[in-house]
Amino acid sequence: MKSTIIPSKIVKERRDYNAWVANETLEDYSLRYAPKSFRRWSEATVANTALGGISFLALEAIGGSLVIGYGFANTFWxxxxxxxxxxxxGVPIAYYAAKYNIDIDLxxxxxxxxxxxxxxxxxxxxxFTFIFFALEAAIMAQALKLYFGLPLSLGxxxxxxxxxxxxxxGVTLINKLQLWTQPIWLSLMIAPYIFVGYKEPDCWSNWLNFGGNSPSGASFDPLLFGAAATVIFSLIAQLGEQxxxxxxxxxxxxxNRLRWWGAVIAAGPGWIIVGAAKLLGGAFLTSLAIAHGTSLIQAKEPIQMYLAGFADVFGNPKITLAVAVLFVIISQIKINVxxxxxxxxxxxxxxSRLTHSHPGRVVWLIFNIAIALLLMELGVFDTLEAVLGLYSHVAIAWVGALVADLAINKPLKLSPSYIEFKRAYLYNFNPVGFGSMAIASLISILAFIGTFGDYAQAYSSFLALGIAFTLSPLIAWLTQGKYYIARENPLRQTVNLNPPLITCYVCEQSYEPDDSAYCPVYDSYICSLCCSLEAKCHDSCKTTEEQPSLIQTLASVLFQNKLSPQLSIRIIRFTASFLLLAGIVGATVGFVFYFGIGESSQFSALATAMLLKIFSVLYVLLLVFCAMGAWWFVLSEESRVLAEEELxxxxxxxxxxIQxxxxxxxxxxxxxxxLEMRVEQRTAELSEALTNLKQTQSQLVQTEKMSSLGQLVAGVAHEINNPVNFIHGNVTHATGYIQDLLELIQAYRTEFPHSPPIIEDLTEEIELDFLLEDLPNLLTSMQVGTERIREIVLSLRVFSRLDEAECKAVNLHEGIDSTLMILGNRLKATSERPQIEIVRDYGALPLVECYAGQxxxxxxxxxxxxxDAFEEYNKGRSYPEIANNPNRMTIQTRLLEDNKxxxxxxxxxxxxxxxxxxxxFEPFFTTKGVERGTGLGLSISYQIVxxxxQGTFRCVSSPGEGTTFIIEIPTSLDLKGEENSNSPNKIPC
Known part of the structure; x- marks a missing residue:
């Protein structure tokens, strides 16, 4: 059933621990694949480092042991x-490991x-690693004892x-070590063979005819050949180190295709070419050492072999010993790193898989060396042949099943074409490889201890290889390969030469997609190491109703649903645990009996039979404890699982x-x-409303002032208009009347040239002649004055427009001219400046619908x-300067194409x-003094336009080049749209 786990949170301690584990300074990608960022070495450097690992002298020791025990022919073949x-x-193993950049375990x-x-x-x-570490360190300790007299235990x-x-x-330092020591090691390894072949030519025939302790002497024997092959087969695990x-x-x-393949072949399967030469070289040097007088027991020690070899290189025994010891030390350090x-x-x-924790590779480094040290102290070198013979069967079965999958199952599409190594996408057990290895190991070990006869015992290693190699494709075909991939990896769908890095949710480090997996427990991507260390998920990402686990499938097949699922699974787990413990205990007891008693010549047949019964009874008793331990393990595991599920x-x-x-x-x-946003919004709205209110109040005040001014102007114009019209109308009549009176006086003076003295005196006093001449001129001036007054009154009425409709078609030029006439006094010349020039560049305009007064x-x-700007500008300038560059206003009107x-x-x-x-155009913005302006004139003007x-109002100006205000308005207004306008700054008509 699919997990319904709520996405988990990562505590700080867990994140810090996983981040520390993910630090690859020391870890060297021990639990994951090697990313491209870490693979900085060339093909030659990697190959040289891998080949440096085959310097181990255990090869010579194995060759020496085999030639002593089985003779030349059996050993050679x-x-x-x-x-x-x-x-x-090694070819498919090396190829897939190099292609996917993973170690042998992945x-x-x-x-x-x-x-x-x-x-x-x-x-x-x-x-394999600690057995061969122990063998190599034992060889080095033997050399130190020989040269320095150091006891073996301390050595x-x-x-x-x-x-x-x-x-x-890790590999960073190992690279340098192998590179530096490679020339010395090669020179010292090859030199003895050259000198021995030159100085002792008969040594080759001695070697070819060397029989040692072999019952068949130097000739070939099928049984002895099989026994020797079993020991050599143990070296197959060396492929893992490569x-x-x-x-x-x-x-x-x-x-780099050729270089890449060359490194894969040379450093992968190619190691065995040099390894085989070293095995044969060990057999040769052993025969040489025996020919020089070394005992059969000591002759298989590499230090004794190379002492015999270097004896022909250096004449001085001390130098020979020193060089031999140096060679052994270099070789053993190269292999043991x-x-x-x-x-x-x-x-x-x-x-990491058993405990879901990883204290670090260095911890297991010390652990591995400690086990090897224990084996050395127990004398592993003395039982070399027996240890490697038993061990080789499991290693051969493992490699046989692995090679079969890579070389057969994948080409036949019985298994996926790629290597998926992440826990999130794998089943815990796959019967293809694991089952093949287990069956092949069991049968071959039974054959090795003599269960199936002499030939089966001699060729038990070939049985292990053949059975595992055959069973792997067979089981893959039977299971249809369904136990390879538990669920699909979504990241495999993305093909990118330079994929983006993915941040792990747990350790917060960045990894390539090939090293990342999606985890439903955390609902995010995690790296493969954090996935391995995850303990609480119980593989919930892989458990589905459609795909039961292997144990559930096995329980269903064996018990046919006759027992409860829990009891069925419990029985299978108990059986598996019991068989595992019984097998380990049986192998241990059998190993002790076979190599400690069965092969010893100190016991008679009767004593051996008695000891066999004792060992059998002991094993039966141990089986009881194994059953109790297995049952305890199953129950405690169930309790732990239940407790974890409850938790x-x-x-x-x-x-x-919490969520x-x-x-x-x-x-x-x-x-x-x-709520805070609403309060802020309402506060902002109120502030804006208050600001608008203040502006509106100021605008209303300004508008009211303009309206009052218009009313005052209109009233004054009206009051002046009546008497002016009366005067203007009567001036004409008065002129006629006076003209008639003047004509009468002139006629009287013509008819009566001699007036009475009193008339003459009065005529002279009032200067009648001057009156007769000036009175017509006076009446004409009065006529002109009244006409000027009428024009001014008309301009005031045009400016105020109070007696006209609010919006009507008017002549804009009249409004401009009337405004200029009102400001005429400010335009006239003064003692400080000449007159401000007005340039009218009027175009042919139609009547324009507008609010003329506004x-x-x-x-x-x-x-x-x-x-005002002119007056400010003229301050500090002399009259001649102003006269040379007079103040000028230019008024231009045009009819535009779009009826504007x-x-x-x-x-x-x-x-x-x-x-x-x-x-x-901003309200209250002004450059004038406090008493000269409010900053509302242009703001109100902008709103009016x-x-x-429905027009535009813009200002074009640059310092020193004057200012131009440009107004564009339509010739007719959309009054409906204007009535619907809800602008808060709308100016009332």
Whole structure:
């Protein structure tokens, strides 16, 4: 059933721990694939490092032991045939490891063994590393004893401890060590064979005819050949150490294809070519050492071999001993850094899956060396042949199943074409590889201990290889390959040469997609290491109703649903645990009996039979304890799982409550934030309303002032108009009357030229002649004056427009001229400046529908501002300077193509700056003094033009180049749209 786990939160301690584990300074990608960012070495460097690991002298020791025990012919053909098989097995392993940049454990996971199934192979691989570490360190300790007299027990300790700092920083330091020591090692290894062949030519024939302790002497014997092959087959696990370095190869590209393949072959399966030569070389040097007088027991020690070899190189025995010891030390350090490094990787993989924790590769490095030290102290070198013979069967079965999957199952599409190594996408057990290995190991070990006869015993290693190689494709075909992939990896759908990095939710480090997996427990992507260390998920991401686990499938098949699912699974787990414990205990008891008693000549047949019964009874008793331990393990595991499930439920419930409270808190915070926003919004609205109110009040005051001024002007004009009209109308009549009286006087003076004295005196006193001449002129002046008064009154009426409709078609030029006439006094010349020139550039305009009185206010504001600007500009300038550059206002009107009228009012003053120009239409903005302006004139004018007349109003100016105000209004107003306008700054008509 699919997990319903609530996405978990990561506590700080967990995140810090996983981030520390993810630090690859020391870890060297021990539990994951090697990313491109870490693979900085060239193909040659990686190959050289991997080949440096085959310097181990255990090869010579094995060759020496085999030639002493089985003779030349059996040893030679065992080395040749087994080496060919190892080479063939190494090709697919090396190729897939280098292609996917993974070590042998991760390769095993995805190639038929499953996530937990490969744990057994990690243990097998770890055993290989500490067994050979112990053998190599024992060889080095023997050399130190021979040269320095150091006791073997102390030599074992010394040879173990010096390896730790060399492996501490992983492959980075190992690369340098192998590079520096490679020339010395090669020179010292090859030199003895050259000198011995030259100085002792008969040594070759001695070797070819060497029989040792072999019953068949130097001739071939099938049974002895099989026994020798079994020991050599144990070296097949060395492929794992080669792969540990091959995973650091750069990606295969077109430009490095040959170099890449060369490194894969040379450092992968190619190691066995040099290894076979070293095996044969060990057999040769052993025969040489015996010919020089060394005992059969000591002749198989590499230090004794190379003492015999270097004796022909150096004449001085002291130099020979020193060089031989130096060679042994270099060789053993080169191989044991590889053994220790590979062992630390194997133990890390093994325990990380069992315990879901990873204290670090360095911990397992020390653990691996400690086991090797224990084996050395127990005398592993003396039982070399027996130990390797038993061990080789499991290693051969493992590699056989692995090779079959890579070389057969994948080409036949019985398994996925790629290697999936992440826990999130793998089943715990895959019967293809794990089942093949288990069956092949069991049958071959039974054959090895003599259960199936002499030939089966001799060829038990070939049985292990053949059975595993055959069963793997067979089981894959039977299971249809359904136990390879538990669920699809969504990241595999993205093909990108430079994929983006993915941040792990747990450790917060960045990884390539190949090293990341989607985890439904955290509802995010996590890295493969954090996935391995996750303990509480119980693989919920892979458990579905459609795809039961392997144990559930097995229980269903065996019990046919006759028992409850829980009881069925409990029985299967008990059986598996019991068989595992019984097998381990049986192998241990059998190993002790076979090699401690069965092969000893100290016991008679009767004593051996008696001891066999005792061992059998002991084993039966131990089986009882194994059954109790298995049952205890199953029940405790169930209790632990139930406790974890209960804790998980409580945790989920607690997390649910926390999330519910968090949602409530979030909702409360959202509501509080919303209320705060509403308060801020309402406050802003009130502030804006208050500002608008203040502006409106000021505008109303200004409008009221203009309205009052208009009413005053209209009233004065009306009051003046009546008497002026009366005077103007009667001046004409008065002129006629006076003209008649003047004619009468003239006629009287003609008819009566001699007037009485009193008349003459009066005529002279009033200067009648002057009156007769000046009176017509006086009447004409009065006529002109009354006409001027009438024009002024008419201009006042045009400006105020109070006696006309609010919106009507008018002549804009009349409004402009009337405004200029009112301001005529300010335009006249003064003692400080000449007259302000007015340039009228009127176009042919139609009558324009507008609010004439308000437009006249706009003209009044613009003209007044221009005059104020001139007065400010003229301060400090002399009269001649002003006369040379007179103040001028230009008024231009045009009819535009889109039925709009343009009115441009320009002056040649100082102009205004960009800063001021952007603010001229803002309310209360003014550059005048406090008593000279309110800053509302242009603001109100802007609203009259834009809002009232649906036009545009803009200012064009630059400092020193004057200012131009441009007004554009339509010739006819859309009164309906204007009535619907809801502008808060609308000017009332």
């Amino acid at each position: 065992a080395i040749v045939i087994v080496s060919a098989l190892i080479f063939a097995a 390769l095993t996971r995805g190639a038929g063994f499953g996530y937990i199934g490969s744990t057994i192979t990690s243990l097998v691989y770890a055993s 074992y300790l010394f040879c173990s401890l010096i390896i730790i700092p060399l492996v501490f920083y 792969v540990d370095y091959l995973r650091f190869l750069p990606d295969k590209q077109e430009n 590889t053994n220790a490094y590979a062992g630390s990787l194997a133990w890390s993989n093994f325990f 998980e439920k409580q945790n989920d419930q607690l997390q649910g409550e 519910e409270r968090q949602r409530a808190q979030t909702a409360l915070q959202g509501l509080t934030h919303e 437009l006249n206010q706009v003209f009044m504001n613009l003209f007044a501002n221009a005059i 009228v343009l009115i441009a009012i320009a002056d040649n003053g100082t102009g205004i700056s960009q800063d001021v120009r952007t603010k001229v 834009v809002e009232k007349h």
